Amino acid sequence: MLIAELNGRLIQADEVSGKSKRAAENSPFSKPAYHCPSCHESVVLKHGQSRIAHFSHLSISQCPYSENESQAHLAGKMKIKQDVTALGHPAVLEHVFSNINQRADVYVPTLQTVIEYQCSPISFAEIKRRTAGYHQVARRVLWILGARYNTGTYHSDMVARFAQYHCRLGFYFICFSKEVGYYCLHYQIREVAGKLTADTQNFFSLKALLQFLKSGEPTAKWRANTNTTRRLLLHQLQNIQRSNLKRGRTWLPSVSDCYAFNRLFVGCPMICHGHQGSGLPIFHQSILCWRVWLILRLFDDGYRFISDDLLAGLLELSREKFGLEFAQINDNHRFFKMAFKRLLIELHDQGYLRHSVAGIQILKQPVWFDSYDQKRWFILTADRFL
Template sequence: MSYNGVINSKYIKRRKDMLVAQFNGQLIQANEIRLERKDKHEKRRYVWPQCQEPVMFKHGHSRIAHFSHFSVSKCPFNENESQVHLEGKIRFKKEFLSMGHEAVLEHSFTQIGQRADVYIPDSQTVVEYQCSPISFSEIKRRTRGYLSVAKRVFWILGARYNTGIYHRDTVARFSRYHQQLGFYFVCYSDKDQYFRLHYQLKEVAGKIIGETQNFLNLKTLLRFVRTSQYSSKKYQVGQNATRRLLLHQLKMIQQSNLNRNRTYLESVTDCYSFRKLFIGCPMICHGNRGSGLPIFNKSVLCWRIWVILRLFDSNRALLSDEFLKGIFNISYEQFGLAFAQIVDNEPFFKAEWRRLIIQLHDQGYIRHTVSGIQILKQPVWFSNYDEKRWHIMTTTQFL
């Protein structure tokens, strides 16, 4: 299945809609109301249970049945929703019911002033369906709020996020981590009615890439996540592909510098302060086939260059554990990507740090001592773009 990510304009018209209301003291779901003459519904007093404000019942040929606040409303839970969002919530509720769970639509947590799209009481799980743009600070606020009253939050993303193009801010806002699947998030295609898992997200030569797998329902997707025996060894970029990616990255860096873009400006300036050329950084900076976890707010290359500059500064031959710890902590503060769904990302950063130190050791740059490391040789910096490009193109073992 494929979906080009284009959203029809009728899907993004914003309304003040909800799927549940209260009538005669009983909760009632809009799509379960028997359709009658319009004047009968106008005489009934539907109210929304969280604010006790009156709401109107609506139904038609182009939109599913729903309730809506009147034009003047002070309800703190009143949010704009699209037709796609409403239909998705109903679909998710049915999915969890089919798995034997109780599922509550639009459950309001009054103590935090938030309304969950779907709430699963027996597992204390909040399910949120995000179709529209949302800031990092807002999604982090909502996630932290839900986690104060529930055990877990499960975000399902809409079509705009289901393109296979991974932006660093999307990873920061929505990705979770699984021991076998790595960094991942889940999307739902309202057009084709399937769920797509985006997983094994990694940064390769400055670009975040990943794998995808489609599922017809949530049950099979969640079973896959729980029982996956996926091996990361299957997911490696070959030598020739790595060469192409590094050449492309090198070209992008050169163009960025020539156009005076701000993408690498801080790193370029940092290299100048050490009398080095950013684009001429040693190949060890592209180590591990130019790949790494998507945990850096700039790129793994910028982080590695920053560390290499400081580890091999001057003629210092011995670096103490205390010095190394200081370098790690400063680099983590400066380059660590904050996540909305992952509370502590420091373990991932430590894993990348250990990987760099091991590569430096294996390639003969350092050796371990009782109290730190000893510098054995200096990494070689290239003098210009063409020299480095030629090295990548012609050297068999360029990493």
């Protein structure tokens, strides 16, 4: 840790002068004179030419802040504090909120903002717990991730843990590495044909990053040409077929669900893939699984008319079954409503249904493919996929 108590006041490790260090070490009353601000146990100052000055508990301690921090984590916290201070806002390192028993890496009192710099692995439950705790004492909580997360590879569990939502930027998270010296914004995180992808942009100051978040034109929606869409859909189709042949469990729930309706999951209608097979990263399974589940229940249950109440029930059931829980986003209902509305619009535009005053009227059935080869040939040769 970077902060300790010395003679009743808080002091930062890199601000300890040689004089105060010698005075503390030579004190006949307290050796050493530094104490942990949380548990008040004795801590010792550690520093050298190759490592950042910091405090460490003298012995094995039950204090939650006695863990060994990496040099990258220590350096990152200090740099973030410096960047916040450069914006004209006083920042406090390792601020202890005693009423919730949590310590913020950086706290900005004037903005009532907590900043957590996360370099090591952390569970979904722990992020959610800490975030909920900080929201009791602060207005905003911002997680900035270390270099281990700045890989360009995205998974649903990573989105669930760290993603936040911005009206212009969509789902996003921020990385920072002291070694490379810039902030990297990963934004417009989306699922494309079963794979999560995102746009990235680097900023060499926190000020530039915040300006980008606050201003500028809305980011253009992602679009792919026909050949790119064809390649992505074929790749997804091949993954499904390969998994089925190997009796994999990745797609098994959807395969079994389709089997109950005498359908082949790999032969699902093209409308199930949507435009370019893309969508919001709000599913713990692929968006394809969610859309197939809904298509089966909208068209294969024999309905000619579906009321608004039944549609609302299907939406809620699908959210409970496929919805991704977020640690830092409280309400995922709105995203499901957006995705559901988009699906109904696509079905309307393709002539499968018609809206009425109290619901929708089914006009025709989507075409299912009889085999993997038949669908693959269609994707290879079609000028339009919908």
